[in-house]
Amino acid sequence: MTPTALITGATSGIGKATAYEFAKHGIHLILCGRRQKRLDTIKKELSEQTNVHILNFDVRDKDETFNAISSLPNDFKAIDILINNAGNAHGLDPIHTGNLEDWDAMMDINVKGLLYVSKAIIPQMTKRQTGHIINIGSSAGKEVYPKGNVYCASKHAVLAITEGMRIDLNPFGIKVTAINPGLVETEFSQVRFKGEAIADNVYKGYKALQAEDVAEVIYFAVSRPAHVNIADVLMFCTAQASSTIVKKS
Numbered sequence: 001m002t003p004t005a006l007i008t009g010a011t012s013g014i015g016k017a018t019a020y021e022f023a024k025h026g027i028h029l030i031l032c033g034r035r036q037k038r039l040d041t042i043k044k045e046l047s048e049q050t051n052v053h054i055l056n057f058d059v060r061d062k063d064e065t066f067n068a069i070s071s072l073p074n075d076f077k078a079i080d081i082l083i084n085n086a087g088n089a090h091g092l093d094p095i096h097t098g099n100l101e102d103w104d105a106m107m108d109i110n111v112k113g114l115l116y117v118s119k120a121i122i123p124q125m126t127k128r129q130t131g132h133i134i135n136i137g138s139s140a141g142k143e144v145y146p147k148g149n150v151y152c153a154s155k156h157a158v159l160a161i162t163e164g165m166r167i168d169l170n171p172f173g174i175k176v177t178a179i180n181p182g183l184v185e186t187e188f189s190q191v192r193f194k195g196e197a198i199a200d201n202v203y204k205g206y207k208a209l210q211a212e213d214v215a216e217v218i219y220f221a222v223s224r225p226a227h228v229n230i231a232d233v234l235m236f237c238t239a240q241a242s243s244t245i246v247k248k249s
């Protein structure tokens with residue numbers, strides 16, 4: 001049977017590239033985000049290849065999240081693959097001058113939002129005793145870098161939640177995977193630096209990972225045989241050795 005995947009943050013970057021990658025393989029798609037126009041455009045494009053349903057909600061809002069997921073039509077109710085991808089860094093400041101709104105955004109979206117979406121979907125996976133959850137962590141979930149403080153904390157939390165899910169969902173045969181990329185050229189830095197010009201410099205002087213590179217690894221993980229779970233992937237572009245070491249020209 002053709003699997004159905006729900007992807008959060010499908011309007012941009014890694015989530016959008018994953019939608020396009022999955023569509024190539026005919027996976028049915030539930031695409032989520034807040035930017036309706038983008039959701040409409042992506043749905044239009046991918047509907048030529050597979051069945052697509054779109055959901056507009058803010059993962060920070062518990063009620064919106066649960067209502068959106070419970071509104072799914074029957075054809076899309078059984079979710080086989082959950083890609084918890086929505087998230088961003090907000091700001092890059094030392095801990096003593098950090099912005100409280102940025103901290104709230106990162107914890108509310110990257111951590112609590114991921115939990116809300118998971119809570120809304122996992123019960124039907126445990127009931128059906130099948131499913132695959134992929135959480136998009138980060139190299140920032142494995143090491144802390146200067147001024148990364150709260151973003152790194154949010155991604156360390158994603159890794160801890162991933163490991164907790166893998167343990168608790170083990171009796172139900174549910175696969176749980178963390179994909180942890182380093183620098184990926186997406187809208188990430190536009191969001192982090194609130195549209196300031198500095199965002200343009202982040203990917204200059206080297207070839208960063210592209211969203212499609214990550215999407216291919218995500219598809220690899222979901223396309224393994226039933227007995228194989230890719231538990232944890234750390235991926236960098238060739239120029240990057242760690243959060244702070246990047247070979248630039």
Ligand code: NDP
Nearest residue numbers: 009011012013014033034035058059086087184186187188
């Ligand atoms: P983008 O900014 O390109 O995409 C972020 C996506 O998240 C958008 O589709 C956005 O949709 C969605 N999103 C953000 N906030 C919310 C919200 N409150 N509710 C619902 N959806 C939301 O960034 P990336 O593709 O790079 O980021 C995707 C994930 O990858 C994030 O978890 C990020 O932390 C992680 N990551 C990114 C890396 C990078 O260097 N780019 C490296 C490692 C990990 P919309 O605005 O329409 O709601």
Ligand code: 8X3
Nearest residue numbers: 138139140182183243
């Ligand atoms: C995104 C990569 O290095 O900006 O998670 O934290 S980094």
